[in-house]
Amino acid sequence: MVDKPAGWTSHDVVGRARRLMGTRKVGHAGTLDPMATGVLVLGIERATKLLGHLALDTKSYLATVRLGLATSTDDAEGEALGDPVETDQITDQAITDGIRALTGDIAQVPSSVSAIKVDGRRAYERARAGEDVQLEARPVTVSRFDVLATRQDGPFRDLDVLVDCSSGTYVRALARDLGAGLGVGGHLTALRRTRVGPFTLAQARSLEVLAEEEETAGRASLSLDLDAAVATAFPRRDADADEAAGLAHGRPLRPGGGDGTVGVFGPDGHVIGLVADDRGAARPVLVLAPA
Structure with missing residues (x-):
């Protein structure tokens, strides 16, 4: 998350984030008009796949x-x-x-x-x-x-x-x-x-802070890593080793019995993907592992 400054378009922020993060794989969700400041949700590298699944309504x-x-x-x-x-x-x-x-x-x-x-x-x-x-x-x-x-x-x-x-x-x-x-x-x-949606100013970082990090460390750090972002945005489901391996290869899990999309985490605490109950199984919505 970035605290967008006034006068910048969302595209401007993405361009700056690409340079600060050292990658072209940067996207955004929830556009802000140039005059506005505040929370702009960015996805970096693997997290770009997540942007279209976030409930930012x-x-x-x-x-x-x-x-x-x-x-x-x-x-x-x-x-x-x-x-x-x-x-x-x-x-x-x-x-x-x-x-x-x-x-x-x-x-x-x-x-x-x-x-x-x-x-x-x-x-x-x-x-x-x-x-x-x-x-x-x-x-x-x-x-x-x-x-x-x-x-x-x-x-x-x-x-x-x-x-x-x-x-x-x-x-x-x-x-x-x-x-x-x-x-x-x-x-x-x-x-x-x-x-x-679930993301607030408390999680957003200014471009100035990110630039200082890039200058001293060579690359700015994330507000939330992928695991934390999924845990913030979706209900959590913990999977055992067999389930985690199956989901990583796109196989469905046993139904979870809930409504909506759920984030699935493996035994190591890292996110495997998103699933949703459909036709008697928790079917993959998005596979995020392996890295």
């Missing part, structure tokens, strides 16, 4: 919403759409009601600076090039949208918020829609992802 963010001005990109980097609007007349109850309308299962039009591809190019690339980007509304779930603090800054009202949401939710769009619903406009001035 829930995410958490800390953000700052500025009420009183809409922008062309729904963030502070865009052009102002009109003049600032006074917000001191907006009541706390009105903000609460506006947030409630944006909580739960909603239909959301993604921000024009999202990472969604439009005709092969990211929407944010087209928007920042001055194109008019139109995206379709899509169903998302906002399970938590809490105001942590508020500040009045001239005509603007700034809200520090915590958002728990489904994959595909755009916090920029929440800021835009909250401001629009209150009749004053709104945009995002800060966005930090604190969690992706």
Whole structure:
């Protein structure tokens, strides 16, 4: 896991990680827009195979919403759409009601600076090039949208918020829609992802720290090795030597009796692969051993 800096694309981070880790086999899951910081899940070498099997369908963010001005990109980097609007007349109850309308299962039009591809190019690339980007509304779930603090800054009202949401939710769009619903406009001035699925900021490392390690040791170290990553992301099943050898060669195991994908570990404590019960057996989903 990397703590992505502002201004970097996810692809930029992958390129930097390739140099720091000394390998071309680096991939990422759960794209972050350039403005955002925080948790970006990377897979190195064998772990690249794991990325497509991770359950990264829930995410958490800390953000700052500025009420009183809409922008062309729904963030502070865009052009102002009109003049600032006074917000001191907006009541706390009105903000609460506006947030409630944006909580739960909603239909959301993604921000024009999202990472969604439009005709092969990211929407944010087209928007920042001055194109008019139109995206379709899509169903998302906002399970938590809490105001942590508020500040009045001239005509603007700034809200520090915590958002728990489904994959595909755009916090920029929440800021835009909250401001629009209150009749004053709104945009995002800060966005930090604190969690992706089971992975949190506590496990993420900055590029600066990784670069220091690469300079002193010749290669940066992992936030989590493959064993720890699988143990974090999946229920664990321990296999005996015969089962471990069979799974390493793609053979199914006896059924485990559970639902979903399970990580299987051998007697030496290292992960062998992922299995899921199907047709009376625990069948391989992904074989990760031998190294």
